[in-house]
Every structure is written in structure tokens, then in C-alpha cells.
Amino acid sequence: MFRVIVWGALLFCCQLQYARASSEIFRNAGFEGALGTDNWYCAGCTGEQHLGDKVEGAASMMASGRTAEWAGPSYTLPYGRGVLPGQTYEFQIFVKLLSGGATHVEVKINLATTFSDGDVNYQEVKRTDHISQNHGWERITSTWTVPSFDKEVTEMRLYIEGPPASTDILVDAASLTSAEAQAGLVEGLQTVSGAEMVTNPGFEGDLSGWYCMSCTGVHYTQDKHDGGGSMLAQDRTAEWAGPSQDLAWGSAIKSGYTYMFTMWVKLLDGGNTPYNVIAKVNYRFKDYNDWVSSARLYAEGPPADVRFLIDDVSFLSFMDVTTDNWWHESNIRIDQHRKRYVTIRVQTPNADGISVEITQTKSHFAWGCAVNAWIMPDDARYRDFFLSNFEWAVFENNLKWTQNEPNEGQLEWGLADRTLEILENAGIPVRGHCVFWGVPEFVQGWLHNYWGGDLEQKCWKRVDDVVGRYAGRLVHWDVNNEMLHGDFYVQHTGSSQIRYEMFRKVKEKDPTAKLFLNDYNVVSYWGETNAYANQISEFLDNGAPVEGVGAQGHFGQRPDTVNVLHRLNVLSSRGLPIWITELDVNEPNEYVRADGYEDAMRAAFSHPAVEGVLIWGFWDQAHWRPNAALVNGDHFGINEAGRRWQRLVFNDWRTNLSLTDGIVTPEGKEFIFRGFHGNYEVKVKSHGQVVATKTFYLSPGAGALTVDVTMPNDIIVG
Ligand SMILES: *[C@@H]1O[C@H](CO)[C@@H](O)[C@H](O)[C@H]1NC(C)=O
Numbered sequence: 001m002f003r004v005i006v007w008g009a010l011l012f013c014c015q016l017q018y019a020r021a022s023s024e025i026f027r028n029a030g031f032e033g034a035l036g037t038d039n040w041y042c043a044g045c046t047g048e049q050h051l052g053d054k055v056e057g058a059a060s061m062m063a064s065g066r067t068a069e070w071a072g073p074s075y076t077l078p079y080g081r082g083v084l085p086g087q088t089y090e091f092q093i094f095v096k097l098l099s100g101g102a103t104h105v106e107v108k109i110n111l112a113t114t115f116s117d118g119d120v121n122y123q124e125v126k127r128t129d130h131i132s133q134n135h136g137w138e139r140i141t142s143t144w145t146v147p148s149f150d151k152e153v154t155e156m157r158l159y160i161e162g163p164p165a166s167t168d169i170l171v172d173a174a175s176l177t178s179a180e181a182q183a184g185l186v187e188g189l190q191t192v193s194g195a196e197m198v199t200n201p202g203f204e205g206d207l208s209g210w211y212c213m214s215c216t217g218v219h220y221t222q223d224k225h226d227g228g229g230s231m232l233a234q235d236r237t238a239e240w241a242g243p244s245q246d247l248a249w250g251s252a253i254k255s256g257y258t259y260m261f262t263m264w265v266k267l268l269d270g271g272n273t274p275y276n277v278i279a280k281v282n283y284r285f286k287d288y289n290d291w292v293s294s295a296r297l298y299a300e301g302p303p304a305d306v307r308f309l310i311d312d313v314s315f316l317s318f319m320d321v322t323t324d325n326w327w328h329e330s331n332i333r334i335d336q337h338r339k340r341y342v343t344i345r346v347q348t349p350n351a352d353g354i355s356v357e358i359t360q361t362k363s364h365f366a367w368g369c370a371v372n373a374w375i376m377p378d379d380a381r382y383r384d385f386f387l388s389n390f391e392w393a394v395f396e397n398n399l400k401w402t403q404n405e406p407n408e409g410q411l412e413w414g415l416a417d418r419t420l421e422i423l424e425n426a427g428i429p430v431r432g433h434c435v436f437w438g439v440p441e442f443v444q445g446w447l448h449n450y451w452g453g454d455l456e457q458k459c460w461k462r463v464d465d466v467v468g469r470y471a472g473r474l475v476h477w478d479v480n481n482e483m484l485h486g487d488f489y490v491q492h493t494g495s496s497q498i499r500y501e502m503f504r505k506v507k508e509k510d511p512t513a514k515l516f517l518n519d520y521n522v523v524s525y526w527g528e529t530n531a532y533a534n535q536i537s538e539f540l541d542n543g544a545p546v547e548g549v550g551a552q553g554h555f556g557q558r559p560d561t562v563n564v565l566h567r568l569n570v571l572s573s574r575g576l577p578i579w580i581t582e583l584d585v586n587e588p589n590e591y592v593r594a595d596g597y598e599d600a601m602r603a604a605f606s607h608p609a610v611e612g613v614l615i616w617g618f619w620d621q622a623h624w625r626p627n628a629a630l631v632n633g634d635h636f637g638i639n640e641a642g643r644r645w646q647r648l649v650f651n652d653w654r655t656n657l658s659l660t661d662g663i664v665t666p667e668g669k670e671f672i673f674r675g676f677h678g679n680y681e682v683k684v685k686s687h688g689q690v691v692a693t694k695t696f697y698l699s700p701g702a703g704a705l706t707v708d709v710t711m712p713n714d715i716i717v718g
Contacts, residue, residue: 087180266309364677
């Protein structure tokens, strides 16, 4: 049997895990968004966002109407996904009691674990006994190891309890991060949710729920994909005749949602002739107002006289997001995966009038662009726009073999050398693209004359030439571009190992560069996503030191974001980081183009496995797709897509804060904020005058980053 896939294969849907540096496990950790059962909620009380009093951001959470001491802010942990038994985590929350005066009360962070047999186990994560209303905001922290149980856990809930029921509680700046540095596993993006919507998906006992439309359906046990049976469609009267099931419109299948469909198929007639098998949904309308009365899921395609089997059908809701609310959902994930808490501790004998200005100067996530080395060195306008809008670069053409050695032995490095120097002086990391490119039409003429061992020797000289020349200066190398689309080197050397050996040779020559696969049609369309995921495994299994997955991202139209997210999930299932290496959105209308860029950038930035996005050019006069440009014409006029890039990269996804409220401590004053990962400058002001500055780097990591600014004792304040 083979599988028909619509919207991709259901291989790695729900428990996907991706190893990387620790990121936030709590959704809505800072209580800046709406509360709900998918983030923080109140158990036995009323939970509300509270704007008047907070530790950071604009809001905290208030728990009022508490029905008991055990009632309080709660969070259902992603046990078995982001939160794993036996692993250690850093926990933080700030708590403030709104009544009780000077009376100290116990505040406990507890864990309620429910098992499949209905039992509930209670454990303490942390107990404090020094909190009172008069103390104001108090930080509670704990290094906590998740217990292992010998029973199946169905729910693990963290909650805050302790004060008398009459006491309202505020909480803010919650955090849960893995303490196990690089080994930490981050909860994968859950793309499929809810129950199976197909009745009798495996045909184990009979055909209940199914019928054959204009054909005869037979419960078939002689051949099946799995389990006890399959469904045979025979006596088909037309190409469109086939196995059918009615889906419940409005409950199982709703307008505006995306679904993922999988089915196994086997043809019983037709020999070697290939036929299309198509899965379709047929809607019947009640009237001309588009009221749907029924939806029929069915398979069709081969000529009427071809019998076929189907088995193991699946139809699942995809992420439970609509095209309208995915934007909100992406913001939650961006907050979760791209930000971390910082505590700035200003040490001063007089905290009165102290404020801080925090400016992020660079992003940790890579936002970059392809550079044209024919233009960059001599065109100041091109150079200026590039250097002020992009923090990463990749050579578009000038490190390709055909440019570096157009005729055998004639080595050309001048353009790449000059451009690399400009980028290095600006502190811009550069990707190398590409040592080899095995799509035959892009292999330079003279190389076509070499075969077998002779060609291999040419290849290893190429590695010496280009990788050796720039060793230590390029942070990535695309080793052999677009291997899903060409195998010149395999064909011409006759070596099945050559492509793996290329990775080993490049790694030997430059051990510091991370080595990438790089291909197209893997995030922008469905065609080759699964093949690419399999290629990642193939290379790893054959000992090729592949360290990153390049997904080019050339979109012919506005991206379908939900599908892009799922394709990223499929690619990230092999445990390697993903880079969108060549993003462009080919769309003549600059406003639609801007939305298209935002869709793609947002999908990538909100996916935990993606580390960077590089666009494939910015100027329409030097772009392989002028309708994808950010600036136009000789005057370098910025268009809507360019403005969108600037707004997202330098405003929406950057931290720039001025804080006057802080927590006064015996040592001075503490300022807490949740910032995007990256480089920062902080200016400490006393009554508006800058008295100290400091730079720091906010990496992804466990717990909050503490930055100490020690003020000289002799600064006169107040
Ligand atoms: C930070 O915000 C201030 C005030 O809104 C603004 O004047 C300044 O230009 C911003 N800085 C950056 C680097 O965006």
C-alpha cells in the first residue's frame, strides 16, 4: 500500500520534541494576554488580568473570590512534552497579598497530579512563610525536579495556595524553564488537536460509517495496511466513484479551520500504470446563502474498472486555529520562545529617583539578507540599506563554484573578499553558499568533462580552495545545494558516498562552520517536505555532519501559514535547527507582499525549531524576482514590504523600555522585564540624568538573567 497525503503526513504530530537551549514553558508567562485554560487560570476562584499593579509589562493576574485556602492561580503543565519526569526546572513567580497587613502567611506552590485510575497525588514545590501584605511583591523561586510516577499521568497542575480564602492574590512574572542547559527538551509545536473525526477509520470489523458512492464496498480481510481489514471499492461506475463517509458539518468540520487528512491506498488493477488517487470533500448546500447541509469525504481518481483498497483513514483538526486567530496564537508562542526575564539590580544607597532605559541593540534570532557582491563594494546606497536593515548575510552568487572558477584553474575571489570584509567590519555574520550545487544545469561547463575519481579530486580541491580560504570566517556552509533536485556528483563520480563525503571534507577543512542541507519546495509547498525530512535522516545515518536544515522559502504567493507551521514541524522532527535561508514572496501588490512577508516571518519566529530567516535580496534592480523586493528603483524607495520588515524586526520584535517603577530592596532597586533574546544597552538614570551604562547579552536560558549595575556610593541622588 502507499499513502495518499493531503496537507502532509501524520508522522510526528503530537509529541514532537526538539532539543535546544531552554525556553519558557509557560504560555502567557507575564500575564500580558488573556487568561484561559490554555495558560493561567484560577482554580476555585475568579482570575482576571489586572492592570493597576504589576511587576513587569502592563498587567498581572488577580485571584479573587477564592473559595478556600487551596484556591488560586493554576497552570496545567505539558507533562511528557515540555515538562519531563526526572528533569530539573527553574521556577519563578512574584506574589502580592492584598489584605492581611503585617501578618505573615504561608504561600505554597503545589503540584496536583491526576492519574488514569482517577487517583490524585499532591506534592509541594515550594513553601514560604514570610509573606505579608506589607511586604508588597515577593519573588518565589525554586529549582524543581519533576517527579516520576509508576502510573499513567493524565494531568499535572501547578497552583498557588495558602493565604486565607478572604485574601485576594496578585501574581506576575511567572517562569518555568529547563535547568538542563543544552539537553533541555522544548515542547514541540502541537499542530494536530482533538479526536479522530472519521468513524471506523481502520475498518477493523466491518464497514460501519462508510459507503461506496456508485460502487460496491466490501469489507476486505485478505489485504490491509494494518489491523483486521480494509475497504475494497469495486464495480465502480465512474472515475469519481469511491469509498465515502459523511462528516458532521458544524461540529466535526467547520468553516475557516484547517484539517489534516491521511489515508492508505492500494490499487488492485492496472499493473504498472500510475493513477492519481484523490481525496475530496464534497459539500452540499441547503440554499444560495452557502448554508452547508452535509460534507462527504471520499476517494476517487482511477478509471472505473480499477478496484482499490483504502485503510487507516484519518481526519484531524489542525491546531484548532483559524486563519483569523493564528496571529494571536503566534504572538503567544513568540513570547514563549523568544523572550526571557531580566532582573536589573541597581545597587545604590539611595533608590529614590532611579530609573532605567533599556534598548535592545541586536537580535539573537538571525534576521538577514542575501548580498550581491557585484554591487555591495561600490554602491553606497545598496551598502547603507543593507547594513542598517540586516544583521546576517549570505552570498547570493559569489561563493558558488561556477563564479569562483568559471574556467578551470581561473580562481576568482575579489568580489567575495571585498564584500566579506565590509560585512565583517560591520559585525555581520555571514553564511557560505555554496561549496557544491549538484543540479546539472548549474554546474559549470568545464566540470562536465570530469568523471569518476578525477571528478572527486576536483571536488576535494574545491573544498581546499573555498572552504580553506575562508575557514573561521563563515559561520555556516551550504555544502551541496538542492540535493532533492539534482545529483550530478553522484552520477558523474559513480560514488554513492560522495555527498556524505562532501560534508566530512568540509568539516575537516573548517571545523567551526555549521554545515547545512539547503533546498526548495520544502516549506512553501507540500511536494517535498517529507522527502527532505527523510534526506536529513539519510545523511545523519551515513555519518555526514549535518548540523542545520536550510529551507529556502521562495513563495509564489502569500504563504498559507498553518501549512508552513506544519511543514516546519515535519522538518524539525529530525532534531536539527531550521533556517529559512532564501525567503521571498513574489507578489506584485506591495501591500499583499508585506502581509506575505509577515506571515512567513511570523510562522518562522513563532516556531521553536527555527533560528533564523534570511531573505533572498531586497532591491528590485538586483533581485531574481523584482516583485519580491523591499525597495525600488534608482532612488531606493522603500515600499510597504520594506516598512513591514523594519517594523517587525526593529520595533515589534525588539525590546525598548523605559522603567521607573521597580522594587526597592536593601541594596538598591530592582527592575524586572521580559525581553527578546539579544544584545542590550541599559542606561541607569537618577532624576533623569544618566549615571551609569552597561551592555549585556540576553541569551536563551534557564531562569531570569540577573544584571548587576553597581553605582558608586558618592553619586548624589535625591
Ligand atoms: C525606543 O523608544 C523611544 C521612545 O518611544 C524612542 O524614542 C526610541 O527611538 C526607541 N529606540 C529604538 C532603538 O527603537
